[in-house]
Amino acid sequence: RLNDCHNFSDFRRMARQRLPGPIFDYIDGGADDEVTYRRNAESFDTCDLVPNVLRGVSEIDMSVTVMGQKLAMPFYCSPTALQRLFHHQGERAVAKAAAKYGTMFGVSSLGTISLEEARGISASPQVYQFYFHRDRGLNRAMMQRAKQVGVEVMMLTVDSITGGNRERDKRTGFAIPFKLNLAGMAQFALKPAWAINYFTHEGFKLPQLDEHVDMGGGTMSISRYFTEMLDPSMTWDDVADMVRQWSGPFCLKGIMSVEDAKRAVEIGCSGIVLSNHGGRQLDGSRAAFDQLAEIVDAVGDRIDVIMDGGVQRGTHVLKALSLGAKAVGIGRYYLFPLAAAGQPGVERALEQMRVEIERGMKLMGCSSIGQLSRENLRFR
Numbered sequence: 432r433l434n435d436c437h438n439f440s441d442f443r444r445m446a447r448q449r450l451p452g453p454i455f456d457y458i459d460g461g462a463d464d465e466v467t468y469r470r471n472a473e474s475f476d477t478c479d480l481v482p483n484v485l486r487g488v489s490e491i492d493m494s495v496t497v498m499g500q501k502l503a504m505p506f507y508c509s510p511t512a513l514q515r516l517f518h519h520q521g522e523r524a525v526a527k528a529a530a531k532y533g534t535m536f537g538v539s540s541l542g543t544i545s546l547e548e549a550r551g552i553s554a555s556p557q558v559y560q561f562y563f564h565r566d567r568g569l570n571r572a573m574m575q576r577a578k579q580v581g582v583e584v585m586m587l588t589v590d591s592i593t594g595g596n597r598e599r600d601k602r603t604g605f606a607i608p609f610k611l612n613l614a615g616m617a618q619f620a621l622k623p624a625w626a627i628n629y630f631t632h633e634g635f636k637l638p639q640l641d642e643h644v645d646m647g648g649g650t651m652s653i654s655r656y657f658t659e660m661l662d663p664s665m666t667w668d669d670v671a672d673m674v675r676q677w678s679g680p681f682c683l684k685g686i687m688s689v690e691d692a693k694r695a696v697e698i699g700c701s702g703i704v705l706s707n708h709g710g711r712q713l714d715g716s717r718a719a720f721d722q723l724a725e726i727v728d729a730v731g732d733r734i735d736v737i738m739d740g741g742v743q744r745g746t747h748v749l750k751a752l753s754l755g756a757k758a759v760g761i762g763r764y765y766l767f768p769l770a771a772a773g774q775p776g777v778e779r780a781l782e783q784m785r786v787e788i789e790r791g792m793k794l795m796g797c798s799s800i801g802q803l804s805r806e807n808l809r810f811r
């Protein structure tokens with residue numbers, strides 16, 4: 432079955448077969464009418480590649496350096512929440528796969544293994560993604576902990592001061608932890624393989640958050656987390672303080688406008704991730720790929736510009752790099768393989784992406800990433 436997965440859609444299908452419906456919809460879903468979610472993937476088809484030939488491409492070097500981190504491949508596993516809900520190996524599988532392929536991976540403040548454990552598993556550069564909580568002490572504590580662990584890059588998500596309108600989650604009542612109430616029992620019966628693994632491995636934990644938050648034995652929905660815990664009064668001054676405190680590579684995820692990109696440079700960030708949160712927050716917002724050239728032209732010589740959203744093919748990565756991105760983040764691209772098959776699934780997906788990039792570079796006449804340029808692209 433895993434051997435039948437040759438692309439994103441195959442892994443998505445396999446994940447859908449394996450996961451309880453509410454969990455599949457949580458990963459797969461976007462906000463409102465999911466216009467931005469769809470546009471993310473479609474945006475890559477608005478331009479075509481223009482290859483060169485006869486350039487001597489027997490050796491391909493696809494390594495990049497981003498925010499001071501050397502990556503063997505020009506993409507990394509973006510931090511995503513709640514991974515042990517999708518497969519009992521969760522972040523452990525992703526950290527190991529990223530280490531095997533020499534790329535960076537992220538642990539979320541809503542991750543289901545601890546930063547310390549992730550560090551022990553993988554020597555690959557580690558990103559710690561966090562949100563700006565109302566509890567400023569919690570924000571400081573999260574940064575201190577990351578410093579102690581030796582996290583390479585701090586990544587503050589700035590597009591989520593309130594929750595996107597995720598109607599699929601409203602319909603399914605998605606909340607954590609997964610409960611064995613009547614609805615939970617029905618899911619258990621429908622997806623026994625998932626349920627046996629989930630309930631026979633250690634209980635569901637959020638090691639970055641648990642000591643700070645008392646859920647009182649209840650459940651937490653996405654909208655409750657965003658509304659009750661995150662601070663909508665956050666400003667650039669707050670972020671500037673954090674960048675100073677961290678005094679290392681600091682990155683803002685969820686930047687989309689030129690004005691904000693320039694502010695990020697001013698306050699000393701090392702990178703920005705152009706992102707609309709996988710279409711899960713502000714529906715109708717532009718695809719990061721569509722906005723990339725404008726941002727690279729404005730700040731690309733002073734800050735590392737990264738993008739994510741809709742990346743499903745090696746050629747998508749090559750198009751983003753040709754426009755000037757330093758690297759590309761993947762999310763659902765590794766989450767569906769994780770849900771489908773754990774670590775072997777993630778490794779297969781990373782390998783497929785690596786092979787697609789290598790093949791694409793050869794066919795485009797580029798032996799290193801530095802040779803990609805806008806000359807290789809034409810917009811329709």
Ligand code: HOC
Pocket residue numbers: 512541606607651652653656708711
């Ligand atoms: C119950 C809390 O970034 C997402 C994540 C954040 C999830 C918070 C869930 O789904 O967009």
